[in-house]
Amino acid sequence: MNRRQLLQRATMIGSMVVTFQDVLEIIAAYNAGDATLTEVLETIDAYNTRGEDLTPEEPVPHGDEFGTVIDAVQAGADPEGNEPISGILDQYAADDTLLSFPAGTYLLPPMELTGYDHFGIAAAQDERPTFVAPAGSCVNDDPHIQFAMVSDFLLEGIDFDFEREEAGGAINVIASGDATVRDVTARGNCREQITMFRIDIRSPEGVGLVENFRAQNIEDSGWMTGAYVGVRHSGEVTFQNCELSEFTDNGLYGSTPGVDDGGGGTVHTVGSHFENNNVSNIRLGTPGSSARDDTIVVESAPEAHSTNLRGIRFRxxxxxxxxxxxxxxxxxxxxxxxAIVFHADSxxxxxxxxQITMESDGTPAVKAFYYSGEGLGGPTFENLTVDGKAGRGYAIQVNGRDGTTFRNCTIEQPGEQRDGIRVAYSEDCELVDSHIDVTGYPLILRDTTMTIRxxxxxxxxxxxxxxEMEAEPGDFRPEAWV
Known part of the structure; x- marks a missing residue:
């Protein structure tokens, strides 16, 4: 765009499109003799008043929480999805600023926004805007949109459509402070993509909330994670009322901060729904992390190189x-x-x-591998119900877990040759106030001591x-049961 086109544009639609770059260009035009002093002053005045002119005409969600609220369409965003909005995002992203997007379709090329405090992108009203990735925008496993080192960040009410050919990538929120992602959906992905969504809260005092995030893996993407929490996560993040399904490499991969040199941040799920995710539907790995009020359904496996469908995996x-x-x-x-698996290092x-309803023959409701760490390592089960018609194998299998406790538990599995609880190589275990009803052996102890009450x-x-009984392997060996 030449300088005269700039002046014509400013004259035609006023201050809505005047940027700091425009001011620099008009000053350069004046110095070159191509603009008048009056035109320079008018452009500077338009730039100085741009925030007022870009304020939405009607109140918008969260508008009273930010010092500056900008209507993205008034700022020049194309709601028909023909022109990219990366320039608008680069231009108007700022501290204490909300970019409000009316309903429409917006073309979003790959980009990164870095270092903003109290910054938000949100739907203007109830009708949701859609951010569409252009075809051919996949870049290996790089993110498509990354909000890097942001704090007090808000992303709300946006649908990300990555269903065009070779389009899209991950949505990353790498926060130096608090962050909220709410009412966001993502669909479609690149073939080489490894995660749909990532969030790290890098400050130990930072809090993240991912609420009503919905994503489904619909492509043959090899190893693909629904939501990933990065190794440097050191704060707290909660996934609330989220839905993740059909991913080939974990629905929620939340164990990484628990590695030896990880950030050690906690990960929580609340009231979320996970379905048919390979490797695990929920994967936790830091002390204090939790899964509460969640539903996990496993009926079939997504197309993956190999499958091991676990409900919740402690890693x-x-x-x-x-x-x-x-x-x-x-x-x-x-x-x-x-359905619930304790890895050796957990x-x-x-x-x-x-409640665990197990209909899959030979599959345990709970399996705890031999504990490789120090200390007791024994899990506690309270008010756990295991039902369903699974046959063969064990309802619960525990190996090398001193101090394992079952309290107020019920196991009812009428499938053929289904055993109840098997505990091996474990000392000082307890089974209290419980009921076990199976077609095989209800309790198998091997090199284990257990108090039963x-x-x-x-x-x-x-x-x-x-x-009451102090049980040893000889008391409950299978051939001695009858």
Whole structure:
């Protein structure tokens, strides 16, 4: 655009499109003799008043929370999706600023916005804007849009459409302070993409909220994660009322901050829905992390190089909590370590007030691998119900976990040759106030000591109630049960 076109544009639509770059160009034009002093002063005045002129005509969500609110369309964003909005985002992103997008379709090329404090991008009203990635915009596994080292950040009410051919990439929020992502959807992805969404809260005092985020893997993407929490996450992030499904490499991959040199930040899920995610639907790995009021459904496997469908996987760390969760495994699931799985490097954690419905033959509801760390390593199960018609194998299998405790638990699995609880190579375990009703052996102990109190065992061969007993392997070896 030449200088005369700049002046004509400013004259035609006023201050709505006048930027600091425009001011520099008009001054250069004046110095070259191509503009008058009056034109320079008018352009500077238009630039100085641009914020007032770009304010939405009607109140918008969160508008009273920011010092400057800019209507993106008034600022020049094309709601028909023909012209990219990267220039508008670069131009108007600023501290204490909300960019408000009316309903429409906006073309979003790959870009990064860095270092803003109290900055937001949000839908103007109830009708949702859609950000569309241009075809051919995939760049290996790089993010498509990254908000880097932002604080007090808001992203709300945006649909990300990455369904064009070879379009899109990850949505990354790398926050130096607090961050909120709310009512955001993402669909479509690049073939080489490894995650749909990433959030790190890099400050130990920072808090992140991801609420009503919905994403589904719809492409053959190899190894693809729904939501990923990065290794340097050191604050707290909560995924609330989210939906993640059909991902080939974890629905929520939240264990990475728990590595030896990781940030150690906590990850929480609340009231979220996870479905048919390979490797695990929820993966936790730092002390204090939790899954509460979540639903996990596993009926089939996404197309992946290899499959191991787990509901919740504890991977590293200890002192994590699963509470008020419901996990359902259908009969078609054929390759899974279990609905809740404790990896060898995961220590003592608690599963409470939850239900596992297991219909998959040979698949345990709970499996705890031999603990490789120091200390007891035994998980606690309270008010856990295991039902469903799975046959063969064990409902619960625990290896090398001293101090494992079952309290107020119920196991009812009528499938053929289904055993109840098997505990091996573990000392000082407890089974209290529980009820086990299976077609195989209700309790198998191998090189294990266990205190049993007020617990009933039921098999086709009869019923046995134990008021109190210090059990050893010889008391409950399978051939001695009858």
């Amino acid at each position: 590293r760390g200890a002192d994590q909590v699963v509470e008020n969760c419901e996990i359902r495994f259908g009969p078609a699931v054929t390759n899974s370590f279990g 220590g003592s954690s608690r599963v409470a007030n939850s 007020n617990t009933t065992f039921v098999t086709p061969d009869g019923e046995r109630h134990i008021d």
